[in-house]
Amino acid sequence: MCGLLGEYSFVNNLSDSESFANLLSLSKHRGPDSTKIETGEKYRLGFNRLALLDLSSAGEQPKKSPSERYHLVYNGEVYNYRELIVKYDLQNLESTSDTEVILHLLDSIGVVKTMQQLNGMFAIVIVDIETYTLYLTRDFAGIKPLFYGINDIGVVFASQFDQVFKHSWFTENLKLRPKIVREYFAFGYMQAPNTLYENIFQINPGELLKITNDGKIIKENILHFPKESLLNTHYDLSKCRKALQKSVKLQLNCDRPLASFLSGGVDSTLITAYAKETKDDIEGFTLKVNDEKLNESEFAKSYAQHLNLNHTNVEIDENELVSIVEEHFEAFSEPFGDYSSIPTYMVTKKAAQYHTAMLSGDGGDELFWGYPRMYDVLKKAWWFKLPLFLRKNLVKVTNKFGITNTFAPFTKSLEQFCMDKHIKLPSEILDSLFKTGYSVEMSSNLYRLDKKYNKRQLQQFLRWNEFYGHMQRILIKVDRTSMKNSLEVRIPFLDKEVIEESWKTYFPLDNLKDLKRPLKSQVQHLIPQNLIMQKKKGFSVPIVLWLRNQLKPDLIKTVLNSNLYGNEHFDQIKLKEYVQAFLEEKHNNGWGVWHIYAWQKWANKCVLNKKNI
Template sequence: MCGFLGEYTFKPNSLTESASFEALLALSQHRGPDASCTTRGSGFQLGFNRLAILDVSAQGNQPKASPSGRYQVVFNGELYNYQDLAETYALTNLHSTSDTEVLIHLLDTLGVAATIPLLNGMFAIAIIDTEIDCLYLTRDFAGIKPLFYGEAAEGIVMASQFDQVFKHAWFCDALALRPEVVKDYFGFGYMQAPNTIYSGIFQVNPGALVCINRQGAVLKNTVVSFSQTQDLETNRTTLASVLQAAVSKQLVSDVPIATFLSGGIDSPLISAYAKTHISDIEAFTLAVDNPLLNESEIAKGYADHLGIKQHVVSVTESDLLLEIDAHFKAFSEPFGDYSSIPTYVISKEAKKNHTVMLSGDGGDELFFGYPRMLDVIRKRWWFKMPYVIRKPLAQLTNALGITKTWAPYFKNFNAFVTNKHLKLPAATLDGAFPDTAFSPSMTDLYAFTNSDTPAVLHQLRWNEFYAHMQRVLVKVDRASMAHSLEVRVPFLDKASIDWAWRQRGALKTKHDLKHDLKRLLAEEVPESLINQKKMGFTVPLKDWLHKELKADLMHAVFEVPFYGQAVMDVLVLQTYVQDFFDGKHDNAWGVWHIYAWQKWWMLHGINVKT
């Protein structure tokens, strides 16, 4: 797990000076503190900060040239099938035991277009093809690893971090905010690929391969994707065998590895499978001093039964509050999920003795784990009626106590589903961004067809995977890599995703949520440990904003110039914050989005026109 930076020029002699390039490269040094190397060629410059995990010798350092010299490569991530690929393609004369070594040999053997779809792992890769003189950028099919790039008159800048692009000399003096993407951020709390808040700066889509030539022509292809349309093909492979194989492959490491363990379903299952391969595997659990949020005792029950040595990281609310500014610095892009605070803290503790962790991320999205999905299924019948009928009908049934729902008041089904993910109300967003819609990329994610239940469930899963989960993955990557800690996600193995995608969902009651995973976990631990109240990886945000964080929040929102005034009505957002303190609403998460926006630009030294 690492961080990289690169330049690919359109004009002769456009490469930046080495000192400036290395200063930008240093911004991602926390992603790879073990070695920092650069290479410079005709019209390109690559830099790499390495976190050594496979073949920790200098032979594993990057950038790397392929054996033929045709390809220059920087690669952030892990390829879990690299040993299988080396055997399948009879790769010889490997000079290291790293997965990068296999990658560069495959490129020489098969070429870029044939190699990328074969990869199973989490990765962001930049490849310079010196023979046909072009740049390739590609990112794993689940979007686990970040890859940003900017298009300027001078050329392309590609990097692991957003700030390495927008602070580059080719961009920093000419940044322009995109109002629709800024609105996306305030509503959903993150930047949805391929967008960023700035014109000309993008993210590579999950599963995409981008090719850019010297004339600046950009060709984008999706090389690995999962269909929004339900696939009815029967998959005879058992889920247990798929997940066990995924965990086994992701335990390969030349440095210490452990797991995160919560009181839920996903991470205990991953930990149980890890235990079968590494008998002395250790697990980390966060314990907080608020009994309403502390699930460490439930996790302890799992650890005791599985015979796993558990490290309980006990923190007070004061401990968490002390880390908030440091935590904000870990996010070089605007980001509004406050559960990043405990993620940051437990990653810091885990890194003291380990470099790699396994997590249970992805289980909720793939295996129908969110109650909101069930709520959509239960209430979608309302939207079979015209709005002019269902609204008065809902008013009547609500008044009589027959139902108690706001669902029928939404103009359409898409608005109802979208609202479940918004952290600021639609009316507030529309007031702050008049005449501005969400970006087309975000709108497409919430374009539903209210047809039969299995089809809607599949669309909901597709939405969770390509939308909400992307926010989760940003959180985990940035919070963990701030401490040079790699987090692997077995549920997002290619075979696991494919297995889940082929299954028809069935949600009728809350007991159906994550039914497949609960069934597997029941084979590993007593059922009495399962289905206990999940408390979530969270903090008492409402209390904090009213007390400990209030002064800093008020300073950031009311006393400091508000970033982006040219594309939004700041007064609407400030009024929403004031209404929170005046008791007119209690939406702490929405207020956090506003606070986090200001903290982002205050802490990352942005000096651009607003």
């Protein structure tokens, strides 16, 4: 895990070397072990390393392929690198790092075929010195970040958003994109390939970008999981289990201390149990909170005892969580409005005191229909087969007589109903804040559903939507908070083979107990039924209470008493009135208010602060 920065000039005019080094230092927390910068004709590459494989200097980057045709910087882990050594009979490797394998493959089979062979989490930048072509690519699940900006001067690429927009090629002409600003206020994060600024983007998950010497861009999908799939009720679920066991085994390979996050949930328990099969001394790591409504540590403790697992249980109280809110904002170089980032920052900070890498159970909910909102959409989808005027009148009658209790039929479309489940500032509020025509751009692709669909197709669409939507927000949260603490988090559920196998599975969601049925059945073979927590509590924070009490003075200072960044694109008076109404308890949308608060905290820290970097 590391932080990378680079620039590629179309006009052979690189930035000042000192400024480049200062920009690179912004991601030093992502790679505290070593820093290295190399400059070639028309390009410069910088790298901050967090060493996890081959801790010697032989594992440092930037690095060239044996032929010296390809110059590379790479953030992440390729888990199948040992298999690739055998498959392609790679010889004369100078290190035991996965980076070395990528470089040899580039010489052997070229860029595109190499990227197609990789299984892992990665953001990779390659300069082909022979043709002076730049390649940017990102893993198929979107675990590792890769931002880039492009203009007439050239391309800047980096692990962090601020390293691009603070680069001298872009600072003078930063222009907000109002549609994406609205998208942030709705969803709380920037959805790839968009960013807030013109000419600055993110690489899509599974995408390879080829940029030629004259600035031409060619895009290619290395791996993109489709909305449609071969959903099969007779699928052999043991294939998925074996893929997950293999994934966990591969991801245990590490030359630094590694453990596994263990909550009371199905996903992390399954990952930890499979890790125990390979690594007998694997440690489970649990954060204990002093709120019984949220605390899952007793369940985790019972699982650990049953598995005969080494277990670290770190206890914190609410005051300690509140105290790190300001510090936790330092983890984000982009606006990010999911307040569960606070406990995630805390648990990664605590884990980093003991370990350098952790296994996580993220991804299970998205791959195996784990969210109640998915079931709710399936249950209510039939309403949207009816015309809007008819279902509006019908539901008034059914609600009146207690047959139903829903407002779903009043929503314009099923796509809008799905999207509203992910939006934290309601559409009517956004419409009043933003100028006409600033619709949420994401709705044109991520929430587009074919007009003709059956229940099985809709269920698959919901998985695809969560994978490329909500899960991306989770991955941003985990990557930014963990890497701020110089901790690598590995996610076995998002192994290429696990995703491919899960994408073939189908099981009807006839009730809420069906959610994640295959994973629950696997856990029940490992943990006695009487020990398994029947309903996950979730590690969250009482954000409404905090914003009205402990965080209220800073909320007032940051939002109500400030000139809000980007207000030329939205009505800041109405926005402040919405926050004031929350403080006066006229509504309880703490999450929506947090989006606003987090926006201005980011702007104050990363944009409006003119202090030299």
